[in-house]
Amino acid sequence: MLWQANSASGMHVSDECKIKFLELKAKRTYRYIVFKIDEKAQEVKIEKLGNPDESYDDFTSTIPENECRYAVYDFDFTTEDNCQKSKIFFIAWSPDTSRVRSKMLYASSKDRFKREMDGIQVELQATDSTEMGLDIIKQRAL
Numbered sequence: 660m661l662w663q664a665n666s667a668s669g670m671h672v673s674d675e676c677k678i679k680f681l682e683l684k685a686k687r688t689y690r691y692i693v694f695k696i697d698e699k700a701q702e703v704k705i706e707k708l709g710n711p712d713e714s715y716d717d718f719t720s721t722i723p724e725n726e727c728r729y730a731v732y733d734f735d736f737t738t739e740d741n742c743q744k745s746k747i748f749f750i751a752w753s754p755d756t757s758r759v760r761s762k763m764l765y766a767s768s769k770d771r772f773k774r775e776m777d778g779i780q781v782e783l784q785a786t787d788s789t790e791m792g793l794d795i796i797k798q799r800a801l
Contacts (some may be wrong), residue, residue, distance in 0.1 A: 661748065669704050669768035669769070669772065672702065672703045672772055673702050673705070674728060676694060680692060680731060680778070683733055684778045687745075689708050689710065690710060690712070690717075690718065690732070691707075691709035691713070691718045691721075692708055692709070692730065692731050693718075693721055693722065693730045693731060694729040696727075700731070703729065703768065707789060715796065716793075725754055726761065727754070727757050728765075729750070729752070729772055730750045730752060731747055731750070732747070732796070733748075736800050739801075746800050747778055747779055747780050748780070748783060749776065749782045750782075750784075751785070752787055752791070753785070754786055781799050782798075783799065
């Protein structure tokens, strides 16, 4: 039986998404990855890969203001004990201004997407830029 992606089960996640996420997690090849659902292909694909030297502002500037996206961000920080750490954030970006169909599609595919990305440590749901500001990221990392 052929597996068909539908809104109940979530969109198929391309192999490239899984491979690049593993490279971000294990090799720290990327600072972030922005993912987009390709409705015609019925799968989640990579839209942008961020170099390790890119900042959080570089990352947020790649997220479209009025369209939904998924993203993972490798956040480096220093604990109160002066230890260098990093956490991988999953951000589900679903702005109030995006299309209703798009919001439904991203919401129904989120759990399957997260299952495919083993190693996500913190999840954020954001509907406007203040909900994924650097202050929120720092607060959630600790």
